[in-house]
Amino acid sequence: MTVTKTKLNHCFIIEPKVFDDQRGYFFESYNKTNFEKETGLNPDFIQDNEAYSTKGTLRGLHFQKGEYAQAKLVRVTQGEVLDVAVDLRPDSSTFKEYISIELSAENKKQLFVPRGFAHGYIVLSNTAVFNYKCDNVYHKPSEGGIIYNDTTLNIDWILDEETFIISDKDKILPSINDLF
Template identity: 65%
Template sequence: MEIEKTPLEGCFVLKPRVFKDDRGSFFESFNLRTFKKSTGLEVDFVQDNQSISSKGVLRGLHFQKGEYAQAKLVRVTKGNVLDVVVDLRRDSTTFGNYFSIELNDQNNYQLFVPRGFAHGFVVLSNEAIFNYKCDNFYHKESESGIRFNDPDLNINWKLDKREVLLSEKDLILPFFNELF
């Protein structure tokens, strides 16, 4: 497995080594020893989640606050998504910056999102199955988010805004400058 730094401190792209033959393919999706050796981080995942979404569905930008903040390891097992993270750590040199990457069932890339980041994705294929591991349990009272079309962040979601499908909750999320 190859682990690459992103422009955002503490955020990494994991690129597995895929073995293919006439029977199909195999790859190791996560190895704690390899992850720790490459990143210097140790993580203890306690919850796995999965969503199934159709083209244009945008989930995010979400995060949990305080002691309930979560680090995530995200991946796509079917389809193609644009995955986006925003650094919300005030003491970080990349505070307020975002990083995006396409995750899909062809490249098998994963993104490690550290605590203190907002996270979201939009489905670019007809359907996508999105999986993620969290290092902290979900806590409803600690959930928050940032509006996907925040003018200060100016994220390119790779879809026309008319194609984007949002939950009612995500439609009314605050803007970045309302939180910071």
Template identity: 65%
Template sequence: MNFIETKLKGCFILEPKIFKDERGYFMESFNEKTFQEGVGQKVTFVQDNQSFSTKGVLRGLHYQCGEHAQAKLVRVLQGEVLDVAVDLRPESETYGQYEAVLLSGENQTQFFVPRGFAHGFLVLSETATFFYKCDNFYNKESEGGLIYNDSTLNIDWNFPLDELIISEKDQILPYLQNAKKVW
């Protein structure tokens, strides 16, 4: 596994070693020891989640606050998404900046989003199955979120905004300046 740290300290793109032959392929998608060495911290995942979405679905930008903050290791099993993390750590040099990564069932790339970040994704293919590991359990009272089109963040979704499919809940998320503090 190749670990590439992004401009957002603590966020890593993980490129797996894929072994292909006439039967198909094999890859190690997760190894706790390799992962912890690669990201330079001890992370213990406690929950796996999976979603299925159609083209144009934008989920996010979501996060958990305080003691319920979550780190996530995300990947796409089928399809293609633009995955986005936004730095919400107030002490960070990259506060309010984002990183976008193309994840697909074909490239098998993963993205590690540590605690203190908002996270979301946009489905670019006809359908996508999205899978993620979390290091903390979900807590409804600790939910936070940012509106996808906040001009302060200036996220380039690389998709016509008038074609997005967004839940009612995500359409009314606050702008960065009014969002819940991550801690």
């Protein structure tokens, strides 16, 4: 696997080594030993989640606070999304900065999103299946979020905002400056 540092501290792009032949392909989607060696991090993933969504679905920007903060290793197994991670760690040199990356079944890239980050994505293809590993359990009282169209972050979600499909809950999230 190839691990690439992003501009955000402890946030990495993971590209697996893919073995193609006449039968199809094979790749190792996660190897704890190799992940730790390449990143210097040791998350203990305890849960895998999957979401199916249609084009224009925007999920995020979500995070969990305090002892329920979660690190995630995210990937797409069908379709394509624009994935976004926002550094919410006040002591970080990249506090209130974000990265975005296109993840797809075709490119097989993954993004490691550390604890202390908000995360979200928008579906670019007709449909997408989004998978992610978490290193902590979901705890509803600890959930938080940032509005997708936050003017401080100014995220380019690629698609026309009029086509977005957003949950009622995500439409009323606060701005990043209301949180910090």
